[in-house]
Amino acid sequence: MENLIEHYNFKWLGLHLIERAALLHGEFVKIHPFVDGNGRTARLLLNFELMKAGFPPVIIKKDIRSEYYDSLDLAHTTGDYGNFIKLVTRSTEESLNLWLSVVG
Known part of the structure; x- marks a missing residue:
């Protein structure tokens, strides 16, 4: 975790x-620091960074879930x-397009 923060x-x-x-997100998931909830925590980190x-x-929609896992596996290997x-x-x-369509 220290290396990730550096x-x-x-x-x-x-x-x-x-x-x-x-x-x-990807490096946090690769470390897998918790027994459970690593993916959810990584997605929260991703969104926190974006929202800041x-x-x-x-x-990450259900229809691209396999692409999500495949691209993470490729990155990790x-x-x-x-x-x-x-x-x-x-x-x-x-x-962003969804949000803009709602407020626009």
Whole structure:
């Protein structure tokens, strides 16, 4: 966990917010610090980061759940977070569009 916080505070500081939030989520899940609730906690961290910057929270919808797990597995086994960051970006855009359609 200490290493994760160091990466978050220093190594990832210059990254785009969505990329930084996705990395925080993915690396937290990889550590698996709790007996139960790691995925839920990681999604809360993801949304907390997004919401701090003014983005709406994202929802990982049931129809992309397998893509979510596959992209996380790929990231954890290869270190390539590209697909996972794209999934989070797409989910963020969908949430933002939904929120804008409600208030617009």
